[in-house]
Amino acid sequence: xxxxxxxxxxxxFGGLEALKDVSFALYEGQVKALIGPNGAGKxxxxxxxxxxxxxxxxxxxxxxxxxxxxxxxxxxxxxxGRTFQHSKVFDDMTVLDNVKVGRYGRGRAGIFSAFLSLPxxxxxxxxxxxxxxxxxxxxxxxxRGSEPAGNLPMGDRHLLEIARSLATEPRVLLLDEPAxxxxxxxxxxxxxxxxxxxxxxxxxxxxxxxMGFVMDxxxxxxxxxxxxxxxxxxxxxxxxxEQVIRAYLGDDL
Amino acid sequence: xxxxxxxxxxxxxxxxxxxxxxxxxxxxxxxxxTDIINFAQGEFVMLGGLTxxxxxxxxxxxxxxxxxxxAIVALIGVxxxxxxxxxxxxxxxxxxxxxxxxxxxxxxxxxxxxxxREALPLPPLTGDTPIKVLGATILPQTLWVLGATLAIVxxxxxxxxxxxxGKAVRACSVNxxxxxxxxxxxxxxxxxxxxLSAAIAATGGVLIAPVSFMGxxxxxxxxxxxxxxxxLGGLGNPAGAVAGGLILGILESLTVGxxxxxGSSGYKDAVAFLILLLVLFVKPQGLFGxxxxxxx
Amino acid sequence: xxxxxxVVEYVRxxxxxxxxxxxxxxxxxxxxxxxxxxxxxxxxxxxxxxxGLNLLMGQAGQISLGHAAFVAVxxxxxxxxxxxxxxDPWLAMAIAALLAAAIAGVLGVPTLKLKGHYxxxxxxxxxxxxxxxxxxxxxxxxxxxxxxxxxxxxxxxxDLGRPKAYHWIAWGVALVMFRMTLNLVDSRVGRSLKALxxxxxxxxxxxxxxxFRKVQTFMVSAVFASIAGxxxxxxxxxxxxxxxxxTFSVILLTTVVIGGVGSVWGAVWGTLLMMFLPEYLKRFNxxxxxxxxxxxxxxxxxxxxxxxxSIGGAFNxxxxxxxxxxxxRLEEG
Numbered sequence: 001x002x003x004x005x006x007x008x009x010x011x012x013f014g015g016l017e018a019l020k021d022v023s024f025a026l027y028e029g030q031v032k033a034l035i036g037p038n039g040a041g042k043x044x045x046x047x048x049x050x051x052x053x054x055x056x057x058x059x060x061x062x063x064x065x066x067x068x069x070x071x072x073x074x075x076x077x078x079x080x081g082r083t084f085q086h087s088k089v090f091d092d093m094t095v096l097d098n099v100k101v102g103r104y105g106r107g108r109a110g111i112f113s114a115f116l117s118l119p120x121x122x123x124x125x126x127x128x129x130x131x132x133x134x135x136x137x138x139x140x141x142x143x144r145g146s147e148p149a150g151n152l153p154m155g156d157r158h159l160l161e162i163a164r165s166l167a168t169e170p171r172v173l174l175l176d177e178p179a180x181x182x183x184x185x186x187x188x189x190x191x192x193x194x195x196x197x198x199x200x201x202x203x204x205x206x207x208x209x210x211m212g213f214v215m216d217x218x219x220x221x222x223x224x225x226x227x228x229x230x231x232x233x234x235x236x237x238x239x240x241x242e243q244v245i246r247a248y249l250g251d252d253l
Numbered sequence: 254x255x256x257x258x259x260x261x262x263x264x265x266x267x268x269x270x271x272x273x274x275x276x277x278x279x280x281x282x283x284x285x286x287t288d289i290i291n292f293a294q295g296e297f298v299m300l301g302g303l304t305x306x307x308x309x310x311x312x313x314x315x316x317x318x319x320x321x322x323x324a325i326v327a328l329i330g331v332x333x334x335x336x337x338x339x340x341x342x343x344x345x346x347x348x349x350x351x352x353x354x355x356x357x358x359x360x361x362x363x364x365x366x367x368x369x370r371e372a373l374p375l376p377p378l379t380g381d382t383p384i385k386v387l388g389a390t391i392l393p394q395t396l397w398v399l400g401a402t403l404a405i406v407x408x409x410x411x412x413x414x415x416x417x418x419g420k421a422v423r424a425c426s427v428n429x430x431x432x433x434x435x436x437x438x439x440x441x442x443x444x445x446x447x448x449l450s451a452a453i454a455a456t457g458g459v460l461i462a463p464v465s466f467m468g469x470x471x472x473x474x475x476x477x478x479x480x481x482x483x484x485l486g487g488l489g490n491p492a493g494a495v496a497g498g499l500i501l502g503i504l505e506s507l508t509v510g511x512x513x514x515x516g517s518s519g520y521k522d523a524v525a526f527l528i529l530l531l532v533l534f535v536k537p538q539g540l541f542g543x544x545x546x547x548x549x
Numbered sequence: 550x551x552x553x554x555x556v557v558e559y560v561r562x563x564x565x566x567x568x569x570x571x572x573x574x575x576x577x578x579x580x581x582x583x584x585x586x587x588x589x590x591x592x593x594x595x596x597x598x599x600x601g602l603n604l605l606m607g608q609a610g611q612i613s614l615g616h617a618a619f620v621a622v623x624x625x626x627x628x629x630x631x632x633x634x635x636x637d638p639w640l641a642m643a644i645a646a647l648l649a650a651a652i653a654g655v656l657g658v659p660t661l662k663l664k665g666h667y668x669x670x671x672x673x674x675x676x677x678x679x680x681x682x683x684x685x686x687x688x689x690x691x692x693x694x695x696x697x698x699x700x701x702x703x704x705x706x707x708d709l710g711r712p713k714a715y716h717w718i719a720w721g722v723a724l725v726m727f728r729m730t731l732n733l734v735d736s737r738v739g740r741s742l743k744a745l746x747x748x749x750x751x752x753x754x755x756x757x758x759x760x761f762r763k764v765q766t767f768m769v770s771a772v773f774a775s776i777a778g779x780x781x782x783x784x785x786x787x788x789x790x791x792x793x794x795x796t797f798s799v800i801l802l803t804t805v806v807i808g809g810v811g812s813v814w815g816a817v818w819g820t821l822l823m824m825f826l827p828e829y830l831k832r833f834n835x836x837x838x839x840x841x842x843x844x845x846x847x848x849x850x851x852x853x854x855x856x857x858x859s860i861g862g863a864f865n866x867x868x869x870x871x872x873x874x875x876x877x878r879l880e881e882g
Contacts, residue, residue, distance in 0.1 A: 050754055072753035081754070088751035090744055101744045105756030107737045111765060114736035115729035121736055128737065168756055290666040340851045346665040347612055351806050352850045354614065358799050359843025366836050473795060477677065480670055523681045526674035533671050534659040 001063060003028045003203050004049065004172055009058035011044055011227075018044045019227045021058070026172065031194065031204045033214045033235075036224035037247055042207040043085055045224075046174050049205075050082045051075030062172070077105055081170030083161040085177045085207075091150030095141060098149050098160055099132040102167025106131070135167040138200075139193055155186040159193070166197065173197065175206035179213045191217050215239065223247070260389035262510040263503060268395040268464060270502020271402045272298070275457035276479025277486065277494035278405065279450035285426040285489055286446035289338065289349045293357040294454055295476020300360065301326045301455025302467030303368050306375045315376060323455045330451025334444050342443065357476070364469035372468030381463070398460045405453055406495055422446065426489075474522060481529040487542030496541065501525055566731060569817070570724050577713045586712045588824060590784055593719040594777045596820045599804045600726050601773025603816035606805055608739060609766040610746030611661060612669050615676020617798040619771040621683060621790075622649040623778025628696040628788045629689065638702050642779035646772045653771035657764035676798050683790040695789030702783045710783070719780050726773060730813045742766060796839065803842050807849050809856025818857040 002025035011019040019041045026032050034042050047053045049060055051072040060067045062078050070078070090098050107128060113121035136142040139159040144152070149160060158178050165173055175194070179187050187210065194217055198204055208214050214221060215235040223231040223238060225247040231238055238244055276298055283291045305322035309315055337352050378397050383390035412419040424432040425442045433439050457475075458467060465471075482501045486493025505524045512520060532539055560567055573589075580586055598620055605611050626645025630636040636644075660671045683690050690696070701710025702718060709718050733739040744752035745759045753759050782788045800823065808819020827838045849856060853863060 052750065052754075071758070072750070073756050073758045076754055076756035084751065084754075088748040090747045090751070092747070093740075093743060097740060097743075101740050101752065101757070102755050104737060104741050104744075109737045111733070111738045111769065114733045114738050117732045121732075124737060125735070164755065290670070292669075337847050337851070344850070344854070347606075347610075348850050348854060350612065350666055350669050351802070352847050354799055354802065355843045355846025355850070357843070358796070358803070359840050359847070361796075362836065362838075362840035362843060366834075366840065477670075477673065481674070484667075484670070519685045520681065523678050523685075526678045526681075529674040530671060530678075533663060533667055533674075537663070537667065 033218040079171035081165035082174035096145035257388040266503035266506030270499040274498025277482040292353040295472035297454035298458040299472030301458030302462035326455035327452035334447035372466035375462040377463035487539035493541035597777035601770035614673040618679035619774035620778035623775030649775035809858030
């Protein structure tokens with residue numbers, strides 16, 4: 001059974017059809033890329049998978065759970081993590097605190113525990129700190145824990161978002177343009193991190209415009225154009241697909 | 254209840270409703286230009302009335318006192334924009350709300366210091382002999398209020414659709430960046446909106462003062478009801494604001510008339526807030542809403 | 550760690566709070582004027598309400614322009630239950646607080662879906678409705694006449710109405726609330742509030758049930774306000790609707806904003822300023838108090854948006870810029 005199954009999903013915004021009858025499956029341990037020209041519906045699809053919106057038609061299954069009726073925090077609880085295209089890092093919190101928020105779903109200490117500084121709260125705080133530092137290590141930001149997140153350069157902000165999502169212990173990680181604005185060196189570094197995450201057992205679905213990055217790291221690629229799936233397959237096959245090339249006229253492959 | 258009584262309630266509802274409509278128009282003007290809700294709008298209504306009262310007391314002929322009051326309050330609106338709004342145009346909404354709330358408190362207290370705690374009277378523009386209409390009576394002042402509201406709505410329509418400045422203002426509300434690129438001065442548009450908005454509010458205050466005396470605290474309630482009218486009609490929609498104001502006034506009046514409770518007039522004020530909450534919870538775009546509302 | 554080192558470590562970490570607590574609790578020993586003792590008493594209840602609003606605004610990033618209504622629930626709830634039904638004052642306070650929480654819960658669900666000025670206006674509308682009800686429901690609240698003869702608190706027969714005793718119990722509770730709110734900052738729930746304040750979508754993608762947290766915070770802030778109201782009536786033994794106008798809600802808002810929304814200490818500084826500034830202004834004219842508050846709000850928002858608590862930071866930035874203009878510019882990049 002695929003870990004994530006998109007079945008006949010359409011999404012309409014008023015008169016605009018953002019997604020039309022899109023279907024594909026994501027298998028555990030895969031790295032799958034979602035590509036397509038701007039406006040093709042990729043981020044919309046991410047929003048549907050992470051529970052931020054509902055499909056107009058069709059279903060999205062996480063294993064056997066229909067994600068259609070879930071709120072974002074419930075999708076997160078199931079094991080779906082995501083990063084955002086326009087980095088939504090909490091700027092005036094420290095890097096470490098940002099990641100600590102990611103541990104929210106794994107904790108139980110409620111408002112009373114916090115108010116009264118009960119043992120459960122204090123114990124969990126220690127665990128949260130450790131786990132958060134661990135997540136920062138996985139992306140290489142462990143030295144910058146006490147800096148305000150707003151100070152980080154673009155590339156590190158992406159990494160911070162990834163660390164934050166990793167802290168939620170996701171089974172599936174949706175990466176929305178993780179390589180945006182990165183130079184070659186940083187992109188290499190990111191690739192290494194993504195590979196390591198995949199090796200640690202996280203399934204990855206990513207949206208990306210950097211074709212070199214996509215081709216190097218993905219097992220399979222899904223191509224969207226104007227909300228429709230026009231191709232799916234291994235990177236090499238996609239590179240040579242006529243429809244894909246036409247859709248991308250002007251882009252570099 | 255007889256038809257006469259019913260009509261009487263309707264007329265009084267329209268009278269108050271017109272003031273809410275004018276206040277709501279003021280809100281809409283500023284909101285359309287800046288996305289700010291001016292919590293001090295009601296205070297401009299109050300200042301209009303009180304300034305006219307003072308001018309009249311100093312011997313200025315009534316019509317000139319009224320016009321003068323409108324001009325003075327418009328100036329206050331402009332000064333307010335320059336001092337309190339302009340520095341914060343790029344700050345968050347909560348900051349802007351807080352500033353206008355602070356201004357509302359300051360203006361209210363200043364009015365209390367200047368004019369005292371009593372509600373003061375102003376003579377009506379053309380006397381107070383009630384006119385008989387369909388078995389009910391209507392004050393001449395009410396006709397002035399209605400006439401002024403109509404005139405202002407028409408004038409605004411002409412302004413927005415026919416004059417260059419008006420189109421510039423509309424452009425700003427639709428797409429400030431594009432408007433700026435076209436050479437429209439955003440800060441001047443905001444300034445104009447505040448001045449105009451204050452003038453409209455003051456007109457309302459000047460016209461309603463003879464009907465229901467104006468005191469330092471009169472503005473607060475009017476402002477809130479004006480906002481309720483805005484929300485009812487659909488925030489951002491000037492016609493909706495006017496409709497909302499009139500509907501609100503009539504509903505208030507009918508509540509007093511129909512509520513089978515002793516002393517129901519005390520509940521009159523609650524009507525606006527109940528409507529406000531109802532609309533916000535059920536249909537935030539209001540009756541004729543156009544702009545999309547931010548909801549989580 | 551030995552017990553002694555643990556205590557020393559605790560004191561070091563919470564030095565500011567402990568100093569404040571000690572000074573406040575010791576006040577009756579060196580403040581002898583009953584007038585100033587009563588100001589301090591009102592300061593305690595004002596602080597309770599301010600802490601609640603600070604929690605709502607600062608941590609959860611919401612706004613309430615009708616918080617006077619929840620203070621009224623506590624005040625009138627306590628007044629009615631003790632005078633009409635002869636309930637024990639502590640019990641009345643607890644029931645009123647639960648009532649406030651319930652109202653906040655029911656109101657919060659639809660209201661907290663709104664944002665910005667919609668939220669502000671909805672809370673304002675709610676506050677006004679409560680105010681009107683206080684006046685109109687004469688059979689319950691005695692309307693504008695108010696309620697008299699409200700008893701004082703007592704513990705095991707010890708009358709807590711006397712100035713010193715009241716001071717300690719009221720400030721004791723206020724300090725507990727203060728400590729609790731401070732504890733919340735560095736906690737799972739506290740971080741979730743900060744997160745949902747800054748980027749609600751991101752927070753929910755990290756597992757935070759944002760609607761629940763917002764409503765919960767609203768309820769807690771209502772409970773704080775209610776307790777403040779109860780303590781207030783147990784001190785002055787009288788209550789009338791005049792205390793709960795929108796102006797009072799605005800004063801509470803001003804308190805939190807001037808003190809600084811971003812920090813719990815903001816509630817403390819804001820309350821102290823708002824309670825003692827009028828004493829200073831009295832020399833000129835009492836009427837100027839609210840005018841000053843209104844102007845102060847505007848000025849602070851423009852020049853010191855972080856409120857009084859941010860004076861240190863702002864001061865440092867100015868100092869750096871004055872001392873080494875070139876390197877300071879480099880720093881700020």
